[in-house]
Amino acid sequence: DAGVIQSPRHEVTEMGQEVTLRCKPISGHDYLFWYRQTMMRGLELLIYFNNNVPIDDSGMPEDRFSAKMPNASFSTLKIQPSEPRDSAVYFCASSFFPRGVNTEAFFGQGTRLTVV
Amino acid sequence: QKEVEQNSGPLSVPEGAIASLNCTYSDRGSQSFFWYRQYSGKSPELIMSIYSNGDKEDGRFTAQLNKASQYVSLLIRDSQPSDSATYLCALLRSARQLTFGSGTQLTVLP
Numbered sequence: 166d167a168g169v170i171q172s173p174r175h176e177v178t179e180m181g182q183e184v185t186l187r188c189k190p191i192s193g194h195d196y197l198f199w200y201r202q203t204m205m206r207g208l209e210l211l212i213y214f215n216n217n218v219p220i221d222d223s224g225m226p227e228d229r230f231s232a233k234m235p236n237a238s239f240s241t242l243k244i245q246p247s248e249p250r251d252s253a254v255y256f257c258a259s260s261f262f263p264r265g266v267n268t269e270a271f272f273g274q275g276t277r278l279t280v281v
Numbered sequence: 282q283k284e285v286e287q288n289s290g291p292l293s294v295p296e297g298a299i300a301s302l303n304c305t306y307s308d309r310g311s312q313s314f315f316w317y318r319q320y321s322g323k324s325p326e327l328i329m330s331i332y333s334n335g336d337k338e339d340g341r342f343t344a345q346l347n348k349a350s351q352y353v354s355l356l357i358r359d360s361q362p363s364d365s366a367t368y369l370c371a372l373l374r375s376a377r378q379l380t381f382g383s384g385t386q387l388t389v390l391p
Contacts, residue, residue: 196377207383208325208369221378256324262377269315270379272324 169273171257177279183245186276189238190259198270199232199242200256208256214240247280254278284308285382287370293388300357302385304370307351313373314346316355318366319384325369329355360389 170189178184190197198213212222217234225232229248234240244251254277260270287304294300302316313332317325331337331344331353343356353372357364370382 198379200381208381210378210380213378215377220376258379260379269327269330272326275324 169257169259169271171255171273171276173276174274175277175279177281178247180248180280181246182280183243184247184251184278184280186242186255186257186278188240188242188257188273190240190257191271192238194259194261194271195237196260196262196270197234197240198258198260199240200258201253202256202275203253211242244278247278249280252279283382284380285370285372287368287382287385289383289385291386291388293390294360295390296360296362298360298389300360300364300387300389302355302357302368302370302387304353304355304382305351306353306370306372308372308374309348309351310375311372312375314344314353315371315373315379316342316344316353317369317371317381319369320366325381357387360387362389362391365389 172187195216199211200208202208211224212232213220214234230244232242254275256275257273258270285306316329318328319325329342329344331346334346334348337344341358345354365388367384367386369384373379
């Protein structure tokens with residue numbers, strides 16, 4: 166398996182524009198996590214899904230952020246409109262938790278977002 | 282109180298020394314604990330997991346868990362310059378929510 170795949174790797178956009186980040190989890194994984202990483206706040210959990218259903222979106226900072234998982238192999242994180250303070254590295258991670266077993270989460274390479 | 286707290290460092294140790302990284306957590310319901318390593322500009326990668334009280338050793342790495350004190354630590358023996366990275370403590374809550382600390386930056390000096 167190629168691992169968790171994120172696109173794009175880098176995104177530079179102007180304030181006010183819509184930004185869409187994409188993630189393909191590892192096949193067979195039923196949990197998908199979106200994180201944001203900044204120097205000031207570290208690695209923050211934004212939202213996570215189980216079997217394509219959002220379980221907890223309490224980490225989503227504002228209504229400008231939304232996430233979807235239309236099927237088991239694809240998820241998006243959208244920011245509309247984007248602001249300079251959204252500049253960060255956004256990671257997607259996936260995992261599966263067979264009954265009684267806690268396994269690791271595998272991370273994608275991240276998307277470095279810069280909003281100017 | 283943050284769910285997962287780590288000393289932000291930076292922590293510097295000489296090559297060959299033992300590096301000790303610490304983490305405390307607030308959710309007593311947490312059952313699984315992980316240490317991830319993150320090199321600059323890269324994504325986090327798992328180096329250790331621990332689920333039971335006590336020590337778990339894997340090569341030069343030893344994870345220690347004390348649920349009563351809500352404390353997790355990572356020891357790196359015979360530290361190498363290639364160990365220089367940010368180390369992230371993470372816990373898995375009962376709802377499968379994976380939460381990370383802010384990380385400790387480690388530098389191993391040749």
